[in-house]
Amino acid sequence: MFKKATLVLFLSFISIYVNAQEGWFKQKINEKVTVNFPIEPKKLNEQSYGFKDNDGVVFVVSSVDLLKVTGMALDDFNTQVKTQEFADEFMSGLTPTMSKFTFMSAKITTIKGNTAYYVTGRDEANKTTIYMNIVFVDGTGHSITSMVPDGKSTKNTDLFLTNIFISK
Template structure:
């Protein structure tokens, strides 16, 4: 009985999760990547899209051509992103764009079959948490960032941080 109840609960949660994302807006980032947002984002600049929901949660996506910035070839870059030291240096670089946030150590993870970094930071002054997945594909980093004020539901955070689709 317990196994059956657990299975039913997992199926219901999966259906709720899928239905929630079905209503999201799918934004094409480039020819290989799209990201789903809770509603249609605005183009912030040539490399970023973003939106704020009705309860104050900010969702953004940015892409950066790391081959141009690092001047590494693709094979070397792919090797480097597997190393914790590179991940730590990468997050230190991100931190310069968010000076009020204190960043935790990056976690090397996989998102949708691609190498990624899981990043968490806290701005104590403004009482906000930053959650970011930075995914790597063909020398480009694609960051999905969610900034959540204290006391606000983070139910869409995990959906958004994994709402990236890759075409190979």
């Protein structure tokens, strides 16, 4: 009985997950990375795609070649990016570019087999919370970011943050 209940719960979750993304737009970021957006984003510059929805929730993906920035070889980068020391240094470089936000420490995770940093921050003046999954693929950092004003739903944000597809 427990197995049947678990299977039904799992299938229900999958059904909800698939239906929640029906109609989402697949945006190719580069030759290896695609991200699903709730609607078709605009190309903001050479490294970024994004949009703001009717509730004022912002969805953005930005990519940076960190091998060029750091001068590191890929093997060294892949080793270092997994350390909290590197994550803290990375955040110290990111924080000044988003000075309105107070960030928590980056949590090192894995998304689709790649090292990632889960980051949250708060802009008290504008009553906005920022959620970021920064996924590292072949030395490039892909920042999947959503900024949510207080009182607005995070349903699409929760789905957006994990909807990165990486080809080998």
